[in-house]
Amino acid sequence: MRPVVFARITPAVRAPLFRPRAGFQPSGRGWGPTPRLSNSIRSSSSIQSGHIKLAEDEGIIYVNNIFPHRVQWLLRGPLSHIQPLEGILKRINHPDLAAADPTQIVKRAIPQSLDLEIKEVITRYKEGGAFVKYARKPGVKDEEIQEAIKEHLVKSPIRPWFNPFQRADADLVQGRPWIEDLYRVPSASLTVEFLPSASEAPATELTQEALYSLFRPYGKLLDIHPQPSDSKLEPRYATLRFSRPRFAVMARNCLHGYIVSEEEGGGKSSTKFKINYERRIKLSMIKDWIYNHPRIVIPALAALIAAITVIVFDPVRTFFIKMKIKASAHAEENAVLLWIRRQASKANITYFGQRKTDPRGLTAIWEDRQKDITQLEAWLTDTAETFIVVHGPRGSGKRELVLDQALKNHKYKVVIDCKQIQDARGDTAKISRAASQVGYRPIFSWMNSISSFIDLAAQGMIGTKAGFSETLDAQLSKIWQNTAVAMKQVALEGRRKDDKDATMGEDEYLETHPEKRPVVVIDNFLYDSEDSVVLDKLTEWAAGLTTANIAHVIFLTTDSSFAKPLSKALPNQVYRTVSLGDCSPEVGRRFVLSHLNTEGSDDKNEAKTEQVKNLAGLDDCIRVLGGRVTDLEFMAHRIEVGESPQAAVDRIIEQSASEILKIFILGTDTSTVAPQWSREQAWHIIKSLAQSNDGSLLYNKVLLSDLFKDNGEATLRALEQAELISVGSVKGFPRWIKPGKPVYHAAFQRLIENKTLEGRLDLLILGQLIGSENKSISKYEEELQLLGSLPKHPWELTSRIQWLLEKIQGSQAKVLKYERDSSILQKMLQSEK
Numbered sequence: 001m002r003p004v005v006f007a008r009i010t011p012a013v014r015a016p017l018f019r020p021r022a023g024f025q026p027s028g029r030g031w032g033p034t035p036r037l038s039n040s041i042r043s044s045s046s047i048q049s050g051h052i053k054l055a056e057d058e059g060i061i062y063v064n065n066i067f068p069h070r071v072q073w074l075l076r077g078p079l080s081h082i083q084p085l086e087g088i089l090k091r092i093n094h095p096d097l098a099a100a101d102p103t104q105i106v107k108r109a110i111p112q113s114l115d116l117e118i119k120e121v122i123t124r125y126k127e128g129g130a131f132v133k134y135a136r137k138p139g140v141k142d143e144e145i146q147e148a149i150k151e152h153l154v155k156s157p158i159r160p161w162f163n164p165f166q167r168a169d170a171d172l173v174q175g176r177p178w179i180e181d182l183y184r185v186p187s188a189s190l191t192v193e194f195l196p197s198a199s200e201a202p203a204t205e206l207t208q209e210a211l212y213s214l215f216r217p218y219g220k221l222l223d224i225h226p227q228p229s230d231s232k233l234e235p236r237y238a239t240l241r242f243s244r245p246r247f248a249v250m251a252r253n254c255l256h257g258y259i260v261s262e263e264e265g266g267g268k269s270s271t272k273f274k275i276n277y278e279r280r281i282k283l284s285m286i287k288d289w290i291y292n293h294p295r296i297v298i299p300a301l302a303a304l305i306a307a308i309t310v311i312v313f314d315p316v317r318t319f320f321i322k323m324k325i326k327a328s329a330h331a332e333e334n335a336v337l338l339w340i341r342r343q344a345s346k347a348n349i350t351y352f353g354q355r356k357t358d359p360r361g362l363t364a365i366w367e368d369r370q371k372d373i374t375q376l377e378a379w380l381t382d383t384a385e386t387f388i389v390v391h392g393p394r395g396s397g398k399r400e401l402v403l404d405q406a407l408k409n410h411k412y413k414v415v416i417d418c419k420q421i422q423d424a425r426g427d428t429a430k431i432s433r434a435a436s437q438v439g440y441r442p443i444f445s446w447m448n449s450i451s452s453f454i455d456l457a458a459q460g461m462i463g464t465k466a467g468f469s470e471t472l473d474a475q476l477s478k479i480w481q482n483t484a485v486a487m488k489q490v491a492l493e494g495r496r497k498d499d500k501d502a503t504m505g506e507d508e509y510l511e512t513h514p515e516k517r518p519v520v521v522i523d524n525f526l527y528d529s530e531d532s533v534v535l536d537k538l539t540e541w542a543a544g545l546t547t548a549n550i551a552h553v554i555f556l557t558t559d560s561s562f563a564k565p566l567s568k569a570l571p572n573q574v575y576r577t578v579s580l581g582d583c584s585p586e587v588g589r590r591f592v593l594s595h596l597n598t599e600g601s602d603d604k605n606e607a608k609t610e611q612v613k614n615l616a617g618l619d620d621c622i623r624v625l626g627g628r629v630t631d632l633e634f635m636a637h638r639i640e641v642g643e644s645p646q647a648a649v650d651r652i653i654e655q656s657a658s659e660i661l662k663i664f665i666l667g668t669d670t671s672t673v674a675p676q677w678s679r680e681q682a683w684h685i686i687k688s689l690a691q692s693n694d695g696s697l698l699y700n701k702v703l704l705s706d707l708f709k710d711n712g713e714a715t716l717r718a719l720e721q722a723e724l725i726s727v728g729s730v731k732g733f734p735r736w737i738k739p740g741k742p743v744y745h746a747a748f749q750r751l752i753e754n755k756t757l758e759g760r761l762d763l764l765i766l767g768q769l770i771g772s773e774n775k776s777i778s779k780y781e782e783e784l785q786l787l788g789s790l791p792k793h794p795w796e797l798t799s800r801i802q803w804l805l806e807k808i809q810g811s812q813a814k815v816l817k818y819e820r821d822s823s824i825l826q827k828m829l830q831s832e833k
Contacts, residue, residue, distance in 0.1 A: 626742020
């Protein structure tokens with residue numbers, strides 16, 4: 001930024017810069033003739049030298065408040081050159097209202113009676129003023145000039161163009177001002193450093209009283225902060241805070257470089273002022289505060305990121321969930337697709353091969369279970385707030401019954417498969433699968449791993465977690481919560497202003513219109529009962545949906561202990577339960593025949609006819625398989641490819657026996673979780689059920705076996721969960737044990753036909769029983785030894801000693817029997833070739 005230099009010009013050649021405006025008579029304003037200007041023009045700029053050079057008879061006046069204080073950003077842009085800005089200010093100058101041209105303001109600020117010669121005018125746009133260098137007459141003091149200018153400005157105030165309610169001010173520059181064009185914005189606070197006036201002499205730190213007397217004439221002071229006494233910083237300093245920035249600007253420009261005498265408190269060798277602006281809030285202070293307070297900043301940053309994520313992404317995720325819920329309904333309501341289907345039905349067009357109205361041939365099953373289907377449809381139109389549980393063994397057709405029959409006319413439904421979520425390895429995979437099932441996206445599951453590392457680093461630095469990473473529990477809660485919001489919006493979309501119940505609230509509307517609510521189907525519930533996080537969040541969320549009348553919830557489960565986790569979510573509600581079992585032999589026969597009597601080409605129909613003729617023994621095979629839908633369907637497929645019913649059943653029995661052998665006997669299952677049963681316990685039940693006439697065992701008799709003494713009930717529950725057995729109840733109490741699938745009874749019999757396998761496993765059972773009895777004998781003997789060590793044998797212990805002896809005798813008799821049986825089995829195994 002370059003200063004404006006003015007020179008004295010003779011009247012014959014007057015510079016256009018000072019030519020008064022046409023028709024303007026300033027006599028009434030009190031400034032008459034213009035001050036005399038120097039006829040010399042300086043070749044060097046004060047900006048470049050940094051200081052204003054003064055002669056013996058020269059002085060400096062600083063005129064303040066003639067420009068806005070904060071225009072430095074403007075001067076660094078397209079108006080960085082001063083001359084264009086001066087031209088603009090001269091054009092908008094209106095002395096009658098407000099002054100804008102710095103030349104005119106300077107001439108008006110100096111009274112004509114002083115007859116001063118102005119040597120130089122140095123504008124300070126960023127500080128809102130200008131330095132005026134003048135030459136005084138002999139015998140005139142600077143203090144007199146100062147007083148005259150102040151009195152003149154009081155009588156004839158100058159209003160600045162940017163704020164006509166204020167007025168310009170002027171004061172004598174007593175120090176040596178520093179003329180710089182650095183990017184330093186003026187502020188209301190000043191830092192005054194105390195420097196020595198000479199290199200050898202020490203500086204004196206001025207007191208608050210001395211500073212007040214020197215700086216108060218320039219404006220109202222709010223506070224003075226001296227440097228702390230224990231501070232080691234040099235040079236010493238003090239901070240002064242003015243009530244207005246313009247007061248600080250005037251003080252800085254008038255007292256910078258001022259030498260304080262001993263009388264003013266500057267010490268014997270005097271003290272020199274170095275004054276700079278101090279910013280109230282520095283970026284370095286903010287940075288230091290952030291670095292020094294990580295316990296506050298890091299959690300606040302985590303909360304800010306979470307808030308931004310919710311504001312930006314939650315509406316998008318809710319939109320995608322709604323699209324997922326309404327996807328099937330849109331396809332079903334598409335007029336073009338419906339018309340194509342009707343035309344194809346009329347023309348009997350083949351869809352991708354042979355056209356079937358019932359591809360799986362389940363019509364016979366649905367006719368048999370029509371009562372359950374009707375009951376489910378009635379519950380979905382009821383206003384009761386409770387769960388619907390469809391319980392049945394694996395392969396009984398629960399999913400097809402609910403989705404394909406009971407919900408076939410329901411527009412909006414969401415299916416959540418617990419098996420897919422619980423089978424995922426790691427929290428990230430579980431979150432991704434849960435989100436994909438409901439259409440929750442975008443999902444940044446990979447960010448959870450990165451956030452965990454950030455939390456780990458924050459914990460090492462501040463001692464606590466920052467909260468960047470979220471647990472599986474929290475992530476699932478967010479997914480289910482957004483899904484609930486989307487389902488509620490979908491349920492309320494059909495409302496219109498002209499409806500008779502338009503005045504109802506949202507909750508009241510959903511309560512009185514249960515048919516509008518979407519349906520949530522939670523499949524494979526209790527698939528992995530050990531994964532409590534997923535199950536707890538699902539049941540908690542499902543309870544919230546039902547109690548708020550947002551959706552109907554249907555659980556599909558194979559576990560008979562479903563009441564325990566559901567009772568935690570709805571402790572005071574009764575669940576509506578549909579129990580699906582195996583179909584009857586008559587329905588099973590119709591189901592198999594429905595696969596063979598479907599429509600098709602003539603050649604295929606002839607093949608079907610031949611297959612129907614070769615169905616000898618079908619009824620016996622169906623009795624072996626029972627009414628399990630998956631087994632019947634497998635047999636029907638094998639018959640379709642040319643096998644006989646007996647061959648198909650033999651294949652199913654062999655496959656089931658291999659699965660049982662792999663999972664329960666040999667222990668070659670790939671699951672990393674240790675089973676809650678032993679192979680001896682599993683084989684005991686398999687052999688007992690195979691040898692039973694009706695294929696069942698009494699529950700209590702199994703618990704009385706020596707193999708089930710310790711953890712019998714837990715073992716039976718685990719075997720039931722693994723579907724080796726099924727436990728039947730009478731009035732809520734376990735009564736009998738049956739194979740987990742009807743075909744398992746034949747598979748059990750097939751296993752015990754293998755005498756080598758039977759002998760090996762029976763030998764293991766005998767070894768375990770011998771070990772158990774030997775432990776009991778050792779325990780009894782220890783007690784007898786303890787009683788025998790007493791000095792006297794009281795007669796009261798006689799019965800106890802007799803009881804112990806009888807127990808030892810009984811256990812020893814069992815050991816002898818088990819060893820005889822064991823030797824027989826060993827000889828049999830050794831004799832095999």
